[in-house]
Amino acid sequence: MITLRNVLLINAISSGATGFLLVVFPGFIANLFAVDAVMPFAEVGIFLLVFAAFVLYESRRKTVNVSRIYGIVAADTLWVIASALLLGIRPVAFSVLGNLFVAGVALWVAAMAYLQFRGVKQIEA
Numbered sequence: 001m002i003t004l005r006n007v008l009l010i011n012a013i014s015s016g017a018t019g020f021l022l023v024v025f026p027g028f029i030a031n032l033f034a035v036d037a038v039m040p041f042a043e044v045g046i047f048l049l050v051f052a053a054f055v056l057y058e059s060r061r062k063t064v065n066v067s068r069i070y071g072i073v074a075a076d077t078l079w080v081i082a083s084a085l086l087l088g089i090r091p092v093a094f095s096v097l098g099n100l101f102v103a104g105v106a107l108w109v110a111a112m113a114y115l116q117f118r119g120v121k122q123i124e125a
Contacts, residue, residue, distance in 0.1 A: 004119025
C-alpha cells in the first residue's frame, strides 16, 4: 500500500540521490546538458540535499504536520512549473539528453506532488 509516509520517503531518497549526483559530479552533468556553466548544477544539488533532509524528517515524524506536507507539495509543484518554463522558454539551450532529463525529473516530481497531495487528503478525510 502506498502511504503518505512511504511517498515522502521515496521523495526524500530520490531528491537526495539527485542532489548528491549534482553536487559530486556537476561538471559531468553540465557536459551531458552541453552547457559550460557548472555551478548552477551544484547549487541545485545543495538545494535538493536540504530539501531531501526536510522531507525525510517529515516522513519519519510520529504525527503528520499537514501544513508542512502542503509546503512540500507546493515546492514540488513549483519545481514542475519551473521545469516547464525552462523547457518552454529555453533561456539556456540544453542538449536533447538534458531536455529529456529535465522533462523526466519534472514528471517524477509531479507524481510525487500528486501522491503526497492525495495522501494528505486521505488523512484530512
